[in-house]
Amino acid sequence: MSVEPSNHDDAVEGVLHYLSDYIATRGRQASRMHPPIAMVIGEIVWMQMAHMRQVLEKLKTFAPDRVRVADALTGVDDTRRRAILSHTDQNAVVYEIIDRQDQAKSSRVVDMAIHDTRTLFRSLNPSLETVVQLVQHWSYWDLSDAADLFHFDKNVRRISAIQAISISDDMRKKYRAAMRLRSDDPFTDDDIFKFELTLMNQIVTRFVQKRKEEEAYVTIICRDELPVAATNQEIMKTARHMMALEALEDESKDVDPAMHDYFARAMHMDHDMVTREKMIEFVRRNVAEAKRTLKQVLAEDRNLGEPYDYKDAQGTKLKERFTEICGRFAFGNDYLPGVTPPPQGSVVEA
DSSP, X not given: OEEOOOSOTTHHHHHHHHHHHHHHHHHHHHHHHSGGGGGTHHHHHHHHHHHHHHHHHOEEEETTEEEEHHHHHTSSOHHHHHHHHOSSSTTOOHHHHSOOOGGXXXXXXXXXXXXXXXXXXXHHOTTHHXXXXXXXXXXXXXXXXXXXXXXXXXXXXXXXXHHTSOOOHHHHHHHHHHTTOOTTSOOOHHHHHHHHHHHHHHHHHHHHHHHHHSOGGGOOEEOOBOSSOHXXXXXXXXXXXXXXXXXXXXXXXXXXXXXXXXXXXXXXXXXXXXOHHHHHHHHHHHHHHHHHHHHHHHHHTTTBOOOEEHHHHHHHHHHHHHHHHHTTSTTGGGGSTTOOOOOOSOOOOO
């Protein structure tokens, strides 16, 4: 039995990068739905991400090899990937991510009041236990998608690197082995790129197809902050009114002629009829109205855009990126998203 080396030392960090983004986005969604959760979720997420790093670094046995979870999830052997994500396989990680209920654990473990993250936070406040379970379920729901996004990035880097070099005989030999071709089977350098595009097509297809099959309750609902937020506009408007009021109430200074002209137009009055007192009264009304509007805008959270499916939007961008990569090759149209590529040998780890 051997320990299979990682193809990329950054596999753990790459998966965690996307997983952290998913959890953070879900956290914002949860905080919008139930604001008090924002006060406690940060520490729980931090602890969960530290735990997920440990999970991703664990070795699993796929006879005769032992493979890190992160490498199995981002490799091309789909059998290993399915085993890791399974609920029943001996290499499954689901119950390493989600704490089992007490009755499902051994009596020796349950005898200890605090024996996992769930019971730790329950000891602080029973209501926190449900938040822990929520974050743990998020981690499991999003793990495969985070791995797919990193896997796609990894393949983009690899195909770009191969394009930039002169392909060696040793590399051709490795690809022949990966594609399970015999020594006398026809093989060209283009077959290497076709093989890589096939793998990328599978990642994109799997990611997009999953969006069509997943239940609504696992959807990440995202609302982006608008480029020019309504809240910011109202704050600036209120500030301008306050500055004008402060200037008018300072009787040690004469009213600026330009300001006098502005208020005459704004109040629809003759210039000679506009006194300092009338301007102050006018501005005070504007300040009061601006404060009411600002309060309403803050309450309605109008600085956020319309809700949308975060992963569905990612799938669209993923297809666009893959389409651009396919465009680099004369045969790229055979591998576009939604197209079943021609067979390129078996998909196994090189």
